[in-house]
Amino acid sequence: MGLLAEWQQLDRRQRSACIASFLGWTLDAFDFFLMVFVLGAVAREFGTDVKTVAFAITLTLAMRPLGALAFGLLADRYGRRPVLMIDILLFSVLELASAFAPSLVVLLVLRAAFGFAMGGEWGIGASLVMESIPARTRGLASGILQEGYAFGYLLAAVVYGLLFNTIGWRGMFAVGIVPALLVLYIRQGVEESPAWERMRGKPRPSFLASIRGHWKLFAYVVVLMTAFNFFSHGTQDLYPTFLQAQHHFSTGTVSLITIVANIGAITGGVFFGTLSQRIGRRTAIVIAALFGLLMIPLWSLASGAVVLGLGAFLMQVAVQGAWGVIPAHLNELSPDEVRGTFPGFAYQLGNFLASANATIQAWIADKRGGNYGFALAVVAALVAVVIAFLTAAGPEARGVTFGGTGDDIAGE
Secondary structure, three states: OHHHHHHHOOOHHHHHHHHHHHHHHHHHHHHHHHHHHOHHHHHHHOOOOHHHHOHHHHHHHHHHHHHHHHHHHHHHHHOHHHHHHHHHHHHHHHHHHHOOOOOHHHHHHHHHHHHHHHHHHHHHHHHHHHOOOOHHHHHHHHHHHHOHHHHHHHHHHHHHHHHHHHHHHHHHHHHOOHHHHHHHHHHHHOOOOHHHHHHOOOOOOOHHHHHHHOHHHHHHHHHHHHHHHHHHHHHHOOHHHHHHHHOOOOHHHHHHHHHHHHHHHHHHHHHHHHHHHHHOHHHHHHHHHHHHHHHHHHHHOOOOHHHHHHHHHHHHHHHHHHHOOHHHHHHHHOOHHHOOOHHHHHHHHHHHHOOOHHHHHHHHHHHOOOOHHHHHHHHHHHHHHHHHHHHHHOOEOOOOOOOOOOOOOEEO
8 A cells, every 4th residue: 555655646747757667668678588588499590509699688788888878868968758759669660670680690780779779768767757756756666667677578478478489589579569659658648857857958067077077986886787787687588598498398388487587576676666765775775685695596496397486486576676776776876967878878888798698698508518507596696795795885865856966975
């Protein structure tokens, strides 16, 4: 009832911003995660191995910082709303184009371009939401917004389970044009960020000048986001392959376990995001990361569909529980004048630095005779500890007023 009461306190404009940004991130993630389910099928069609095709994921992640920077700068100058619409249209069209790739090289190029477009959505959507809602609801909104990513993964799992055997990997990518319809909702129902409107036309430093003035903070956030992206991608991207190749589960079983995992992710994100409003951003992240560390044996070293399904659920409660705090945490740490760029660019730079995750894990698994469970466990354990340490040692600005001086970050 507390969550429902907080949601009901938002007005129509605020709810529309939350819904649009949640759906944007959901459909962005949906398009991205379609790829992780079809690595084996793509490899077979183009006569190569999964490790080579997994390079497409690396390219997608590597291009996201450029998209975050380009679209973020446009959003800081021209507003969150119009740039968000352009970004969604672009990544939807590129997803559709992937369905018609005549060769692996063309597919890799298209996935790189998709990564550029995908990189812009999170930062713009998060700033639109956080600048549109009361400070007291940021924790709840943060958890809901971030778990659009898990909900997108869940949708991809459903589509894979229901349609893959019928439409194949090319048909899966063709379904990815659906997010383009969200632009109609944004155009009709979403208003511009009030904080951006207040700053519109006012003198402001350039992005580079702002980064120079906050370079220590920016460097810290990039390192933190690198660890976070290893945590999420290290527990998600090759998990379907782990279930397929190591445990030889059917399409339906892989789909079901992935759906269960993402239900856990949504649960964890909303719970820890909301909890962070009460106990602090850093404390909530540390608790979630350490809980994930404890779940590793159940998640990747056990056997049997039921046990692995339970492990997948609990691991994603932890991983996305930590992530559910991030939209609020990064936006609160961001300088006002570059909030459209700073959080998203730092986030996606972390993605870039972690972009080799799938390739690294596939290499480790290959060296261990196809033991994907070992590769998943090593990465997850390492980054869970790193995240707990970095977060505990870093700053926090819970409840900071947007539109102020940008200098009121406190290590509370």
